Amino acid sequence: MNLDALFKLTNGLYILGANDNGRYVGSLVDAVTQVAHEPVIVVVSCGNQSYTKECIEKTKEFSLSVLCKDVDPFVLGNFGFQSSRNVNKWDNVDFYVEGGLPYLRNNIASIRCRVLSKTEFVSNTMFTAEVIDADSVKDAEPLTYRDYRGYFKTEVLKSFEEYKKNGIKKTETQTPVKEESKMSDTKDKKWVCTVCGYVYDGDVPFEELPEDWVCPLCGVDKSFFELQEV
Ligand SMILES: Cc1cc2nc3c(=O)[nH]c(=O)nc-3n(C[C@H](O)[C@H](O)[C@H](O)COP(=O)(O)O)c2cc1C
Structure with missing residues (x-):
């Protein structure tokens, strides 16, 4: 399948x-x-x-x-x-x-x-x-899951990592600085959770993590991770 x-x-x-x-x-x-x-x-x-x-x-x-x-x-x-x-x-x-x-x-x-x-x-x-x-409420285009998996996910991950690092709370009126998108040209492959989008960035290589290791954000096991360009 x-x-x-x-x-x-x-x-x-x-x-x-x-x-x-x-x-x-x-x-x-x-x-x-x-x-x-x-x-x-x-x-x-x-x-x-x-x-x-x-x-x-x-x-x-x-x-x-x-x-x-x-x-x-x-x-x-x-x-x-x-x-x-x-x-x-x-x-x-x-x-x-x-x-x-x-x-x-x-x-x-x-x-x-x-x-x-x-x-x-x-x-x-x-x-x-x-x-x-x-x-x-208003007449505007709905965001789709396809948008998320396509162009939007990188923006979501960036803004969430920034929030985790700096503890900065953002509301919708404080949109992220657009110039960051320039940086997306420098792509790097990382193990990414296909359920919640969490990017593994630990010191231990992903392949060496124990089999019972789970995603710290959504709890799924290693088989849900894919090597992706981020
Ligand atoms: C793009 C995307 C789509 C998701 N779709 C669902 C969904 O349809 N149902 C669901 O329960 N969780 C879905 N999730 C995961 C939840 O949003 C996530 O597990 C969340 O942390 C649950 O929060 P809670 O424990 O406060 O309920 C999705 C996550 C992402 C990133």
């Missing part, structure tokens, strides 16, 4: 938001699809390691913020490369709250959902949910 075939499915990118006893949590997701229009039903699939998933299981509701092409790349790293278990991700971005759920301010649509059922798989939990409110 060639899993590259699945990258040709067209997905958007979304911030999945939930409430954790008054604290807001969230995750970057692409596995979202509308599956019925009467009533309006969507499915969302969460990795079983996701803390946002655990909160949705308890509260049975979540928000979706639809990302647009001009989103600050840091937003994707902030919600996709670290867990709400340890970080208050929403503190790092410009957001608003409606009905106890968080939404990214610079989004193109805000959608509120109530969970009807869940289906559990080995790797993921799929929520089937009814859309109970939706607002089309």
